[in-house]
Amino acid sequence: MYLRQREGLSDIFLMAEDNPADAELVTEMLRQAFDSRYTIVCVDCFSKVMEALADGTFQALILDMNLPDQSGIDNIAQLGAYYPNLPIVILTGQDDLNSAIDALQSGAQDYLSKNHVTPEILARSLRYAQERKYIEQQLKKALDDAAYRNIQLETQAKYDPLTRLPNRTYFHDAANRVLHRAMRLVKQVALLYFDLNGFKKVNDAYGHLIGDKLLQQISIRLTDVVRENDFLARLGGDEFVVITDVLDSKQEIYPLVKRIQGQFDHVFEIDAHQIVIRPAIGVAFFPEADSLDLLIKQADSAMYEAKEDVINPVCFYTDQLAAQFARTQKIEVELGRALTRGELTSRFQPVIDTAQTDRILVEALMRWYSPKLGWISPNEFIPVAEFTPAINEITRQAVKDAAGFYNALIHLQDKIDKIAINVCASQLSSRYFCRLFLQWLEEFALPKDKICLELTERQIVENADTCRDQITLLQQHGIQIALDDFGSGYSSITHLLDLPLNILKLDRKLLDRIDQNERNQALTAGIIEMASRLNMKVVAEGIERPEEYKVAVELGCHYLQGFGIAKPLSIDEVAVFYHRAQSD
Known part of the structure; x- marks a missing residue:
């Protein structure tokens, strides 16, 4: 059992959660939702729930349905029997409508899925849980009028x-x-x-x-x-x-x-x-x-x-959406198996430093071949994984592969500048994930100053407030942060001022046929000038033609990346690529 104490507070919550990572995430959500004005007591089994309730008074209980010593709907009924005035919010990984209905019918005030909960939803749920429990208490006082009580209880239930x-x-x-x-x-x-x-x-x-x-x-x-x-x-x-x-x-x-x-x-x-x-x-x-x-x-x-x-x-x-939905369901099922079977591996796409062409920079890109589904694009499986525990396992695999890359090129380690790893904003908004990521770097002996984390522009813009502190924390450890797909339609100059970014990766649409598009040239030149004044480097993505390469260099892009330079390669192929580049 541990206690998170805040000064001068009236909101005291009890949380039953045996997964330390989930407990940390919920605690962080409460901090955001209540502006740090709360107290939370965390326990990891049902027996400790009963002990805590016997010793103290809580505004609400946040209850995981699956606890190591006792699980299921019976927990709610037992709590209701001993503590009938306690609001209960179920927070579980079971995203099942029938389970939710069973929980509500057994006495819980709300049912939330860990896959979809946000600080706003959690705060609203706790507030309404207390309101609903209060209404229930008031109704129970009307024992002298059974007909009135039954009508009101039915209204509350429906x-x-x-x-x-x-x-x-x-x-x-x-x-x-x-x-x-x-x-x-x-x-x-x-x-x-x-x-x-x-x-x-x-x-x-x-x-x-x-x-x-x-x-x-x-x-x-x-x-x-x-x-x-x-x-x-x-x-x-x-x-x-x-x-x-x-x-x-x-x-x-x-x-x-x-x-x-x-x-x-x-x-x-x-x-x-x-x-x-x-x-x-x-x-x-x-x-x-x-x-x-x-x-x-x-x-x-x-x-x-x-x-x-x-x-x-x-x-x-539509039929198209139906087919997409069916495939997504299959991907979700196969993804968990793929991680245990080692089906996901990284390929490394070289990035050219226009000032120091002998420097080695690569982006680790996860690839998945499923024996059942064939090759599956990251654009398909990453969105499926993003709000499940699988996303952290995928990132850990990327770190492991990056360490393999770093150690395999031991004769070129002094030339290795950065290895970019893609993460999701839903991860980077969690302080727990940041600590976990740093642990992975230690586990696989990967130098922190060799790592750059990439997020898409849309993800980071939509989660700017929650990502800012974690970005700063990672940068304090020497890790750089890159904003991918910049200029794809979500741009806001104010976000460049608010977020401590190191690198902007221009959306490939800006570079497509840029040698023939003067407006894109002017826009790209302006972005490069702005980024330089903000001490940011610029990567030109999607370089596929020599003419695009030439114009990107002339405009002042610091780095170049694309199939026109190299496709994603195996470790051995990367070594050959840079050996040839240095020979040239």
Whole structure:
């Protein structure tokens, strides 16, 4: 058991988590969510939970479903029997709707997946858990009126306390009844899954109270436009869902989509604030998806596709998306096996230093050949791994391969300048990951000053606040940080001022045919000048033609990389490449 104590605080939480890494991540999320104003007691088994509750009073319990000495739904029931006034938030790696429903029905106030939780979601969940438990306590006081008590308890079980819309549990029950009826009648059903683009910015700009009032207003507007037999529910956060009554044809859904969109054409006026916000809507159909779980997943996938369309953010689940979804599922299954079987290996793409061509710089690029699925692009498996424990295992493999590269070229070690390793912003936002990464460098005897970590521009811009401290920590150990794909559409000059970066890697679109595009030349020259004034180096990526190489050098790029120079190579091939380069 350990205690995280903060000064002058009233929020005291108990967390049951036997994985030290997950415990550290949750602690960091609490720090961000409550601005360090909290106390947390962490235990690693269920027996210690009972001991801690016997000794102290806590505002809420954050409970992992799988503890080494006792696991499952019975834990919630036992806690409820001994400590009926304790709010419980389940935080588990089981991303399963049925498990969530079982947990809520057994007495938990909320159910969160470790794969999708954020500081904002965790803070909101803890706040609402306390609110829901308080409501439950008040209801239990009405023992003299059994009929009133039963009605209120049923309302609490089925309806969201903020918006008064049906909640996830009620939606699940109602949706299954609709699907059974559609199956019996040989009809179709549509599921609309949507969230609010920019809702986090509303909370950040105006506070959670305004965000809550916005959700309440949206719920009222949506209630006015769904059909009498359609079922509208709030799943949590800013996520809403509508499951229609049975349909004769898919085209019947279009007027409903239009009506929902129309409710966001008017400004929301809240406490003298005028807020403009729009939903991204994903639509899937039964019986193409033959279960409620699959229907939700398909609509959710379509919703994220809809977010890419700024003008009309609506997407109907297509055959192409279905194929992509099926492949993603296979990749997720095979990825865990691939790590244990050693199927992932690194290739190293040379990077030319235009000032010192004898210096050795490479980027370690992970490659995966699956005996079952064939060659799988990093663009496919990295997004799948990013929010699972597999991403850290992949990074550890990259560090191990980089150490193998460094030690294999022992006769050239004095020439090795940097080995770049790609990481995700979700990793770099965690102080635990930074410590873990430094441990890996020690484990494989890889000098820290030989390492450069690369993140894509979109990732780091979206997570700038949480990444900043960890970037500084790594740089204190001599590790450089590179911003990849700069100029790909997410650029903000202010981020270059806010983030302590060492290297900018220009998006390959800027370099494509740059010898024939004077506007790209002017933009690239400006970026290089700006980066130099900020003490940053610039890498020109995607060099494929001699003409592009020549112009990039003339414009002042410090480093060059691309298939026109060398493709990703094995260690032996890298040694041959640099031997030839030095001979030339």
